[in-house]
Amino acid sequence: MTAKDFTHDDTIAAIATPAGQGGIAVIRISGGDSLGVLGHIFKTSAGKSAADMDSHRLYHGRVIDYASGGTLDMALAVVMKSPRSYTGEDTAEIHSHGGYLLPGKILELCFKNGARPARPGEFTLRAFLNGRMDLAQAEAVADLVSAETTECLRVAEQQLEGALSSIINGFQNSVLEALAEVEARVDFPEEDIDPLIKERIFESVAALIEEISKLISTFDEGRVLKHGVYTAIIGKPNVGKSSILNRLVMKDRAIVSPHPGTTRDFIEEAISVGGIPIRLIDTAGLRSARDEVEHAGVEMTRKKAREAELIIAVFDGSCELDEDDSKVMGDIDRSKTVIVINKSDLVQRLSSEDLAFVRGVKQVVKTSAKTGAGIEDLKMALQETVLGSERSSEGAKFVISELRHKRALERTSESLKGFLSALQAEQSPEFLAFDLRHALDSLGEITGETTTEEILGRIFSKFCVGK
Ligand SMILES: Nc1nc2c(ncn2[C@@H]2O[C@H](COP(=O)(O)OP(=O)(O)OP(=O)(O)O)[C@@H](O)[C@H]2O)c(=O)[nH]1
Numbered sequence: 001m002t003a004k005d006f007t008h009d010d011t012i013a014a015i016a017t018p019a020g021q022g023g024i025a026v027i028r029i030s031g032g033d034s035l036g037v038l039g040h041i042f043k044t045s046a047g048k049s050a051a052d053m054d055s056h057r058l059y060h061g062r063v064i065d066y067a068s069g070g071t072l073d074m075a076l077a078v079v080m081k082s083p084r085s086y087t088g089e090d091t092a093e094i095h096s097h098g099g100y101l102l103p104g105k106i107l108e109l110c111f112k113n114g115a116r117p118a119r120p121g122e123f124t125l126r127a128f129l130n131g132r133m134d135l136a137q138a139e140a141v142a143d144l145v146s147a148e149t150t151e152c153l154r155v156a157e158q159q160l161e162g163a164l165s166s167i168i169n170g171f172q173n174s175v176l177e178a179l180a181e182v183e184a185r186v187d188f189p190e191e192d193i194d195p196l197i198k199e200r201i202f203e204s205v206a207a208l209i210e211e212i213s214k215l216i217s218t219f220d221e222g223r224v225l226k227h228g229v230y231t232a233i234i235g236k237p238n239v240g241k242s243s244i245l246n247r248l249v250m251k252d253r254a255i256v257s258p259h260p261g262t263t264r265d266f267i268e269e270a271i272s273v274g275g276i277p278i279r280l281i282d283t284a285g286l287r288s289a290r291d292e293v294e295h296a297g298v299e300m301t302r303k304k305a306r307e308a309e310l311i312i313a314v315f316d317g318s319c320e321l322d323e324d325d326s327k328v329m330g331d332i333d334r335s336k337t338v339i340v341i342n343k344s345d346l347v348q349r350l351s352s353e354d355l356a357f358v359r360g361v362k363q364v365v366k367t368s369a370k371t372g373a374g375i376e377d378l379k380m381a382l383q384e385t386v387l388g389s390e391r392s393s394e395g396a397k398f399v400i401s402e403l404r405h406k407r408a409l410e411r412t413s414e415s416l417k418g419f420l421s422a423l424q425a426e427q428s429p430e431f432l433a434f435d436l437r438h439a440l441d442s443l444g445e446i447t448g449e450t451t452t453e454e455i456l457g458r459i460f461s462k463f464c465v466g467k
């Protein structure tokens with residue numbers, strides 16, 4: 001994006017609903033000439049034009065292409081006058097019939113009558129630039145739309161409602177209080193700060209650093225919620241990896257057969273476990289390769305396993321452990337592994353003790369992919385391995401999920417620590433104020449008070465068109 005992308009004196013339009021067959025589609029128009037654009041293409045059934053429509057009231061009418069004289073659609077339209085609209089500008093929406101062609105034709109008509117195509121996220125960008133929401137809330141809009149699990153949705157909703165913004169505002173107020181004390185002394189540099197006041201400032205900033213670090217520590221959970229956990233199912237051939245994948249996704253996704261070496265390609269499928277998106281990947285069985293092709297497959301599986309954030313290592317409970325089994329784990333990180341002893345419906349020849357050689361793995365689960373026994377235990381074990389058993393959130397805690405927010409909080413914390421050292425070293429008030437202002441700037445980046453156009457461009461280009 002360039003600087004001109006942040007001027008918003010023109011009128012934009014886009015289809016806000018997904019392409020394809022559907023009951024209705026929404027064409028959204030925003031900017032100073034929205035009512036003019038609508039007036040050129042829509043007339044209410046009572047013969048009113050857009051200029052005479054009441055704000056925030058839905059009207060039935062016709063979308064008309066005056067150039068050809070034809071009615072394109074019977075539709076509903078609404079105007080929302082500035083500042084009471086999503087973008088804060090005059091806005092109009094046409095709720096037309098859905099489909100592959102019709103909404104596009106209506107959009108074309110908007111362009112012919114003075115609007116220009118909206119860029120990705122431009123409606124929300126305008127909402128931000130017009131002060132309708134802060135940057136953290138604008139980012140939450142994108143998260144809301146892309147949420148894949150109820151937990152992701154919950155976090156995005158909280159953020160949209162301003163939960164993060166109010167936490168940040170609280171932090172800013174604490175810094176401002178310290179800054180006020182320090183700045184009051186700028187004119188009297190030769191006087192030391194009263195020891196009592198100094199102690200109070202020190203304690204409040206130290207407590208703030210502690211709070212910030214607690215918020216930073218929620219990032220791992222937030223990131224997992226947003227992006228999911230990349231999980232590889234590994235094991236020697238025929239132990240039931242594909243059968244377990246099918247059980248977890250509750251459909252016959254991967255081919256299962258009694259022949260060892262059935263799975264050749266990697267099959268990916270996502271599930272939600274306790275609100276966490278788990279991206280499962282079924283791999284080719286690991287064994288001493290019999291030929292070059294198999295060797296390449298085994299190498300690929302090893303690579304996937306190294307890259308994975310979570311591993312399901314499957315063993316066949318009906319067979320004794322063999323050489324191939326003992327090589328399955330290789331150099332994989334045990335702390336992120338769940339061991340599954342499968343085929344529990346058959347006579348068992350393998351016990352948890354036999355797997356004692358895999359030290360450091362906390363979770364061992366018995367399953368039968370055939371009957372479904374133990375599959376829920378497996379899900380619990382996955383959840384605990386990802387989030388730890390002491391998961392404190394109880395579904396209500398606020399977590400941060402943007403790396404951008406984490407980095408800004410880290411910079412805030414650094415500046416505040418710098419301030420504390422300077423305070424102890426009895427530095428000049430100007431010097432102390434400098435660190436505090438830095439901390440304020442970093443906090444302001446989260447809510448968008450001190451964000452550069454480049455950062456804004458990066459954030460909004462991730463949005464879809466029409467949002
Ligand atoms: N009795 C029993 N049979 C199972 C169970 N799980 C899988 N099987 C059978 O074991 C055989 C191998 O299952 P797959 O799921 O294809 O095994 P895999 O580990 O994906 O095998 P490869 O893709 O060849 O590496 C099939 O005949 C399955 O029906 C189980 O829990 N109990």
Ligand SMILES: [Mg+2]
Binds near residue numbers: 262
């Ligand atoms: Mg398989």
